[in-house]
Amino acid sequence: MPSTLPSARIRPANVLDAPAIAAVHLRCWHETYGAKVPDDVYAERAARGPAEWEQALSDPNGPTTWLAQRDGEAVGFAQAVAPGAGHVRPLELRLLYVLAEEQGRRTGTHLLQLAIGDAPCQLWVEQDNARAQGFYRHHGFELDGERRAVAAGGALTEVRMLR
Template sequence: MSAPNARIRPATVLDAPDLAAVHLQAWRERYGDLLPEDVYAERAEHGPGQWEAMLADTAGPTTWIARRDGRAVGFAQATAPGAGEVRSLELTYLVVLAAEQGRRTGTHLLQLAIGDAPCQLWVLEGDERTIGFYGHHGFAPDGAHRPAFGGHLTEVRMLR
């Protein structure tokens, strides 16, 4: 028998500490030694306040939080990036802890955040697992690149 799906709901300002913790843990799991420790230290110091401010903005985008057994395991958020972008919707965050991957939580978060809308997103260059996940959901790289994490890494844009 398969495990039940994670429970997903819109996040509130009270979820800020959990979102910050999941964000930091997922970065450590995904990027490990690719990023210098000061990037993680900055995220640990400023993440909770940044999430609190973002979630307190009632005009801001909806952030979806996934919980399993009462513990935050992932989140997603999409925004309107503004004029001049190739898509009017951007998947800003889709973060799922490593232990939660393969349980369809990412797929459910993606569906809630963007549905089947045309969208853009950025993913770490060479991250074939993540690129494959998005490819499965109709995204493809369009050749655009940008520096990420203070220039330590490079991201590629994917479009649907």
């Protein structure tokens, strides 16, 4: 049942948001993948995430990262990139994560809209993440049969969706 709360406030992220985005990213991984990802991978992401996000967000030529906040706290983020020649779509939704407690409040929908609009796009999603696949199907994406292993301890396989 959808929440009656409005969507979170969304804005372009800046370098000062790096620690908050890293924390949401890690928490979403725990919520989404759980024991499929080894503890040492989580520990490495916890240690390196803030610095990696700081570097990414300080790049003036980097993609825009959209940050969703509720009551001043980060609850999700999204990022799309132009992957370049040789890809099936000119745009790729690289990241879209929303905390479990925020799901169902249209925050993910609004992040998706800001990141890619209605453009033809590709994305990769974990093959067993039925909720995410359903969300993307609702927004016009379909599986195309492609899959790949993810370097997260070898426990994850992603499937590609296209719109």
